[in-house]
Amino acid sequence: MKKNKIFEDIVHGIFLILGLITVGCVVLITIYLIISGLPAIKEIGLINFLFGKQWASTAAEPKFGILPFILTSIYGTSGAIVIGVPIGFFTAVYLSKVANKKVRNIMETSVNLLAGIPSVVYGLVGMLILVPAIRKIFKVPDGASLLAAIIVLAIMILPNIIKVSITSLDAVPKEYEDASYALGASSTETFFRVSVPAAKSGIAAAVVLGVGRAIGEAMAVMMVAGNVANMPSLFQSVRFLTTAVSSEMAYSSPGSLQRNALFSIALVLYIFIMLINATLNFFLKRDKEK
Amino acid sequence: MNKRKIYIGIMKGAMYFCTSLTALLVLFLFGYVLIKGIPNITWELLSTKPSYLAGRIGILPDILNTIYIVIATLIVVLPLGVGAAVYLNEYALNKKVVELIEYAAETLSGIPSIIYGLVGMLLFSNNFGTSILAGALTLVIMNLPTVMRTTQESLKTVPQSYREGAFGLGAGKWRVIRTVVLPGCLDGVITGCILSIGRIIGESAALLFTAGFAHAINDFFTGLTSPGATLTVALYVYAKEEGEFAVAFAIAAILMILTLLINLSTTMVGKYFAKRRNI
Amino acid sequence: MSNIITSKDLCLWYGDNQALKNITVDIPEKSITALIGPSGCGKSTFLKTLNRMNDLIPIVRIEGEVCYENKNIYDKDIDINELRREVGMVFQKPNPFPMSIYDNVAYGPRTHGITNKAKLDEIVEKALRDAAIWDEVKDRLRKSALGLSGGQQQRLCIARALAVEPKVVLMDEPTSALDPISTSRIEDLIMQLKEKYTIIIVTHNMQQAVRISDYTAFFLLGDLIEFGETDKMFSNPKDKRTEDYITGRFG
The missing domain is CATH 1.20.5 (Single alpha-helices involved in coiled-coils or other helix-helix interfaces)
Known part of the structure; x- marks a missing residue:
């Protein structure tokens, strides 16, 4: 009898530990990033690090300013949002409200496929189609540029935006829409003036999710953005926060200031992501409460 | 007007x-x-390893590495993810703890893979070397939220009456979970598995610094402790570093076909279990 | 006849809501006791305190005592699993597990450590015979229990409860989800069962209470208003509220 109870308590304990592993992972990741990210920031100085316009990690007199990366990440993400969100949004409204079941099924499968394509494949196609196309169309010496990265990122965030927006649009109570019809609004007007505003929290969440995905993407961007530490400009080769970390990791020696600075970049990226997550949670919660 | x-x-x-x-x-x-x-995609490509002497590229080692890393990741992530889901759905009474765990899972799923790669390098590769195992453990953390979430969704669909029935017969909690609850959430576990496989196959940034780039043919256990490129990492290397676009596209086509298959199987699993439930 | 279950000053709260108020009642052995009353009166809640099924709800708080064979089942040293083996339960909606018919009935015995195949076969057959469903299912014991009709499922659930050889079987409106023919088969079955078992049944159907029960307890808003022999209570209720209820003036 007692043995039984002890056994159940042990099982309970095991499951509790399994449950807390996720929490442990988050704590571990945070601590590791902070511990390995702080030394370089201390050595370089926070202001010099964040707002320095020059990154020359292997120069005789090395410079570790990551403003070009930060701005590139921000511009690149904003660009992807500007292009990807409208396309995703209109697609989502069409699929949620207009499309018949068959079209919707086919499109949902397609969107899922799009979400499943590995980022290196996006990078590969971008490298071989987008980059030369940009070079030819805009007559620039190298097509590997911020613009190429923006277009690839816009495509990559599309599935997230479409899926989350559809979920949110589907959840709009039919009564709202009926009320709008009863006032003589056409279906299109109803969708955009009643359904969309009613689903705006969810759509906002979709956008934030897209921001998170775009700012965190490394491989595809690495393959199309040229990977040079310039201040961002649409037709120039640029380096993102993510690619800054990965491109020098392989040849920086452990313990060097260069490598430590890469960890600091990762820490900055992590802080960005945490802020985005907090925003995302805010919108999702608001969407749920309604 | x-x-x-x-x-x-x-x-x-x-x-x-x-x-x-x-x-x-x-x-x-x-x-x-x-x-x-x-x-x-030729038989030679699929069945050999790269050889500079013969001037040939083969992706067999990458295929094997991909399979090894999928197996190793799943072996670890399934018990962890399913266990966490069971804790949340069957044991946890304290709402704060549930919220904390769910928040942690959401956070994990929002972290970009490059950060996982970095932390994986610090945590695993720096301790026991760049290897498939280090890569797999990194992927475990990445996929934990996925397995947890799909299992949890599925646990919620196990009718409460099953649990009551089993408790009413005097079954202890663990027996109820093992015999009645867990079999009922099989679909969630399988879905989580498939989604994880998709993510593992498609992952590259998290593996660059944890599992490395080697193209040697190993058996499973040697493979675990040796560095090795998965298909996706190999694609990156061939396209970006070596300009071997024919091989890169061959791998890309294989990855696309796998993506199709994975999507197909998630849908089929969903349909199969929905049907079984409605008997 | 001795009393197998007795409750004394039993109070139960869901959070701040008191659902049972000082219930004191003695339930005689090898009889059928019906718990009646309007919905929300506490009859189902009371039933579930008798094998501690309320433990599954985290916000429930209990005071007072319930004795089964003269032992308080809310004592700390009680083995809940053993208690639930002896005080079995049949639920409102048939809830067979998604397993074969055989495995459903064998679930309880296996839970309590019986693994011998021959022994299990014997228990399963006996339980299915006792629940009057053996003839209908003997050729498809390995088929899924979910393929049975609602009435068959409920008799299977009764068989499942009997397979662990309980002394008391609690039934929570076991026929409310069933058609009249299945209902009458189950009523017949319950009346046969009282030779070996003590049955406590919650019902919202007063004809059913009259037809099958020996004793009746009438609950109202968490109070036990009246308890007594069914014939007497229905022909000559002591309390005005009981009379109003059984003559259909409310509820």
Whole structure:
């Protein structure tokens, strides 16, 4: 009898530990990033690090300013949002409200496929189609540029935006829409003036999710953005926060200031992501409460 | 009145345009990659390892590494993820703890893979070397939230009456979970598995610094402790570093086909279990 | 006849809501006791305190005592699993597990450590015979229990409860989800069962209470208003509220 109870308590304990592993992972990741990210920031100085316009990690007199990366990440993400969100949004409204079941099924499968394509494949196609196309169309010496990265990122965030927006649009109570019809609004007007505003929290969440995905993407961007530490400009080769970390990791020696600075970049990226997550949670919660 | 018509026209036009654009994009991506890739998939490519002497590239080691890393990741992540889900759904009474765990899982799923790669390098590779195992453990953390979430969704669909029935017969909690609850959430576990496989196959940034780039043919256990590139990492290396686009497209085509299969199987699992439930 | 279950000053709260108020009642052995009353009166809640099924709800708080064979089942040293083996339960909606018919009935015995195949076969057959469903299912014991009709499922659930050889079987409106023919088969079955078992049944159907029960307890808003022999209570209720209820003036 007692043995039984002890056994159940042990099982309970095991499951509790399994449950807390996720929490442990988050704590571990945070601590590791902070511990390995702080030394370089201390050595370089926070202001010099964040707002320095020059990154020359292997120069005789090395410079570790990551403003070009930060701005590139921000511009690149904003660009992807500007292009990807409208396309995703209109697609989502069409699929949620207009499309018949068959079209919707086919499109949902397609969107899922799009979400499943590995980022290196996006990078590969971008490298071989987008980059030369940009070079030819805009007559620039190298097509590997911020613009190429923006277009690839816009495509990559599309599935997230479409899926989350559809979920949110589907959840709009039919009564709202009926009320709008009863006032003589056409279906299109109803969708955009009643359904969309009613689903705006969810759509906002979709956008934030897209921001998170775009700012965190490394491989595809690495393959199309040229990977040079310039201040961002649409037709120039640029380096993102993510690619800054990965491109020098392989040849920086452990313990060097260069490598430590890469960890600091990762820490900055992590802080960005945490802020985005907090925003995302805010919108999702608001969407749920309604 | 006219203004209204224009508004409706524009909005309708935008919807049709964007939806077609999305559809075309998917068609184009798959069409392009498959057309350029499939002709390059040869038996020699699939069955050999790269040799500078023979001037040949083979992706057999990468295929094996991919399989090893999938197996190793799943072996670890399944018990952890399912266990966490069981804790949340069956044991946890304290709402704060549930919220904490769910928040942690959400946070994990929002962290970019490059950060996982970095932390994986610090945590695993620096301790026991760049290896498939280090890569797999990194992927475990990445996929934990996925397995947890799909299992949890599925646990919620196990009718409460099953649990009551079993408790009413005097079964202890663990027995109820093992015999009645867990079999009922099989679909969630399988879905989580498939989604994880998809993510593992597609992952590259998290593996660059944890599992490395080697192309040696190993058996499973040697493979675990040796560095090795998965298909996706190999694609990156061949395209970006070596300019071997034919091989890159062949791998890309294989990855696309796998993506198709994975999507297909998630849908089929969903349908199969939905049907079984409705008996 | 001795009393197998007795409750004394039993109070139960869901959070701040008191659902049972000082219930004191003695339930005689090898009889059928019906718990009646309007919905929300506490009859189901009371039933579930008798094998501690309320433990599954985290916000429930209990005071007072319930004795089963003269032992308080809310004592700390009680083995809940053993208690639930002896005080079995049949639920409102048939809830067979998604397993074969055989495995459903064998679930309880296996839970309590019986693994011998021959022994299990014997228990399963006996339980299914006792629940009057053996003839209908003997050729498809390995088929899924979910393929049975609602009435068959409920008799299977009764068989499942009997397979662990309980002394008391609690039934929570076991026929409310069933058609009249299945209902009457189950009523017949319950009346046969009282030779070996003590049955406590919650019902919202007063004809059913009259037809099958020996004793009746009438609950109202968490109070036990009246308890006594069924014939007497229905022909000559002591309390005005009981009379109002059984003559259909409310509820």
